[in-house]
Amino acid sequence: MKIHPLITKSDELADLCERLAKSDFVCVDTEFMRENTYYPLLCLVQVGNEEEAAAIDPLAPGIDLTPLLDLLTDNEDVLKVFHAAGQDVEIIYNLTGKTPHPIFDTQIAMMAVSQSEQIGYANLVETWMGKTIDKGARFTDWSRRPLTERQIEYAIGDVTYLAQIFPKLLKKLMRTGRGMWLDAEMEKLADPANYANDPGTAWERIRPPSRNREVLGRLKALAAWREREAQDKDIPRGRIMRDETLADLAGHPAKKQEDLAKVRGLSQAWKDNDIGRRLMKVLQNAEPLPADEMPDRPKRGAPLGKEGALVADLLKLLLKIRSREIDIASRLLTRSDELEALAAGVRDLPVLEGWRREVFGRDALDLVEGKLAFAVEKGRLKMTHIDDVAADEPAPPQAPTD
Structure with a gap:
């Protein structure tokens, strides 16, 4: 793989993006600082495929990032591959008002082929490549210039390894037939609504003190005010x-x-x-929160009680068993609150729909x-259907007849 020197000029970046636009996929990572600002400060962008990789300096004087941003947000023919993409996608959205698409997150994908809930990049590389990443430059001030060779080498490693891991991970997904399980997760990741800093909806991220409309109205107004204050001052909320x-x-x-x-x-x-x-x-x-903006009540069904709580515990045990059996992260199947709702009698749940029903939900309902x-x-613990047990039991002896 060819590793380019740090790109600081617009023509160099345009040439690189023109070549990458012909690839099936491009791996992407960013380095940024956000401790003292509302919007994360983009300090470095790393991109690469199986043939070449480069780090781009967005703080270089006069550099035009348009070719790169167009490649990431407007080119539907190139799959954009990230690891733990959330903050990277947020930065791109802040710059363009759009998100990378189509998108693939190797951290999410690992949940479909292993029991790893949120595998870190270093562990991903060790799992697939058998190599240990030098973490010495991880906690560094990426805004300082000039960047050292060690910093640049560390940063580019985030895409060079990823470019080798992604094809292997994709083959495993195809071999197991689990690729379609991730479609909804990847689309959710690319949904621009997840990254919009709309002051009017900022209150939805805060745990409400009650469901009183006057209280929620004040919560909405205060959250919107705080968001605008933080944006104007460019400081964390x-x-x-x-x-x-x-x-x-x-x-x-007051x-x-x-x-x-x-x-x-x-x-x-x-x-x-x-x-x-x-x-x-x-x-x-x-003003009081309008009735049509009231948050939905969580799906809880009847109160669990002691027996219901025991059923919920059995469901969680079932989830552990099934996750181990098929080697999948339990978080990809369902969550604890959803299992408690199922135990309480709620049936309108994601775990009872689509592939999740086939893999786990039907057995959970049977339990x-x-x-x-x-x-x-x-x-070892295993699941057994009552009907199957009855069919395997020997028939009782017949009474003698005269």
Whole structure:
């Protein structure tokens, strides 16, 4: 594989992207800093395929990233391969308003062929390549220039190994027939709605203190205000106010600005500074959340009770057994709260639909309905259908006839 020197000029980048645009896939990774800013600062982009790889300096004076961004967001003929893509995709969305598509995340894909829930890149390389990555440059200030040779070598390694691992992982997915299991997961990853920093929906990420419409209205207004303040100042939203403090204010609003000094998580300065005055104005103008914006109640069914809790525990045991049997990450099949809902009688659940029903959901339903039992065979737990057990049992002896 050819490794290019650090790309700092627009014509070099355009030539590279023109070649990569003819590939079936391109591996992508980024290095960024976000500790002190609202928007992550893109410091380095690494791209490559099976033939070549390069690191691109987005901070180089005058460099035009358009060919690269077009390749990642507009070229539907090239598959974009990432590992743990979420933050990389967020950065690309912030720059373009679009996400890479089509997309493939090797961390998600590993969940379909192993019991790894969130395998890290170093472990991925060790699993597939038998090599150990030097992590010495991992925690570095990527915004400082010039970058060292060690930093660049470390960064490019994130795509050179990935370009070798991806074809092997893809073959295993095809051999096991599990590729289609990941289609919905990859489309969800590429959904631009996941990365939009819309102040109007920021409240949905915060655990609400209650379902009271007035409280939720204040929560929505406060979250939107905090988001705009953080965006304007380009600082992390937590520097304005923590989620817990914001939720407390929504549930127990200050009556006057002086009361802000008594709020846990706010300093004394809030009682008479400008940001405190802006906060009080938001509280005073907040309206109850409209009925059509009320969040859906979680699907819980009837209260579990002691027996229901035992059924939920059995479902979780069943999940562990099935995950081990077919070598798949349990998180890809379902979650604990979904199993508790199933035990409580809820049936409108993802685990009972599509491939998840075939692989796990049908047996889970049989367990709830008393059609499935656990047995021990050669020291290992296994699932046994009641009907199968009955069929295998010898018939009772017939009574003698005269």
